[in-house]
Amino acid sequence: MADYRRNFVSGGCYFFTVNLADRRQHLLSDHINDLRAACREVRSIRPFTIDAMVVLPDHLHAIWTLPDGDANFATRWRRIKSIVSLAVVSGEPISPSRAARGERGIWQRRFWEHTIRDERDYERHVEYIHYNPVKHGYVTRVRDWPYSSFHRFVKQGIYPDDWGGDHADAAGDFGERSES
Numbered sequence: 001m002a003d004y005r006r007n008f009v010s011g012g013c014y015f016f017t018v019n020l021a022d023r024r025q026h027l028l029s030d031h032i033n034d035l036r037a038a039c040r041e042v043r044s045i046r047p048f049t050i051d052a053m054v055v056l057p058d059h060l061h062a063i064w065t066l067p068d069g070d071a072n073f074a075t076r077w078r079r080i081k082s083i084v085s086l087a088v089v090s091g092e093p094i095s096p097s098r099a100a101r102g103e104r105g106i107w108q109r110r111f112w113e114h115t116i117r118d119e120r121d122y123e124r125h126v127e128y129i130h131y132n133p134v135k136h137g138y139v140t141r142v143r144d145w146p147y148s149s150f151h152r153f154v155k156q157g158i159y160p161d162d163w164g165g166d167h168a169d170a171a172g173d174f175g176e177r178s179e180s
Contacts, residue, residue, distance in 0.1 A: 011068040013051065013116040015125040018077065019059040019108040026057035027106060031088055032147055035060075038083035042076050052126045055147040056136060061129045063116065073113065081107045130159075134167050141166050 020027055028035060032055060039050065048070075051063040066073060085106050116122045130153070133145035142150055142164035153159045 009115055010071045011066055012071060013063065013065045013122065014073055015114040015116060015129075016062045016064065016073070016077070017059060017112040018062075018081075019111070021106060021108050023058040027088060028055050028060060029057040029147060031084060034084050034087035035080075038080045038087075041083060042079045046070075046072070046076050046079075048073075048076060050149070051122075052129045052149045052153075054129045054132050054145070054149070056133060056138065061132055063122070063125055063129065077111055126153075131164055134164060 035055060043050075047067055049065040051065055053062040054060060064073060064076075088106060114125070116125065130142050130148060130150040133139050133148065134142055139145045141162075142148070143154070143161055150159065150163070154161050154163075
């Protein structure tokens with residue numbers, strides 16, 4: 001396995017992708033209120049700003065900004081995952097290695113993180129987040145996906161309500177791993 005090193009920047013801004021272990025599940029959209037409560041609870045203990053976020057049935061994308069002097073996003077994600085796991089009824093298949101560690105089988109163990117480099121990088125990742133439900137074929141218009149910070153951006157006048165257009169033919173394989 002590669003020796004992956006995370007880029008911890010005090011007060012940094014990060015893009016994240018967090019996946020369910022079984023990407024065929026719809027736990028995140030089915031338990032959206034549990035996820036929201038977990039984020040609120042963790043933010044009350046370890047503050048951070050959610051700049052943008054989209055929650056799909058099997059994964060989520062988020063941009064967070066951490067407070068000055070703090071680079072510990074991993075503890076925040078670990079706690080959010082734990083709170084959601086406790087709220088979800090058990091019964092999912094658990095591998096022997098997870099069972100030995102006392103883990104549930106809901107989440108992929110790791111998550112993907114990218115340190116936002118500049119304003120253009122930030123804008124590109126916000127657009128990626130908001131367009132993701134269309135990319136995956138859940139909706140044909142960005143505004144039709146309910147679990148997205150897009151609606152906050154519209155209320156704030158950052159985006160028009162019709163941002164992203166209407167893409168009835170947008171569904172397809174966009175380089176995602178196949179379900180084999």
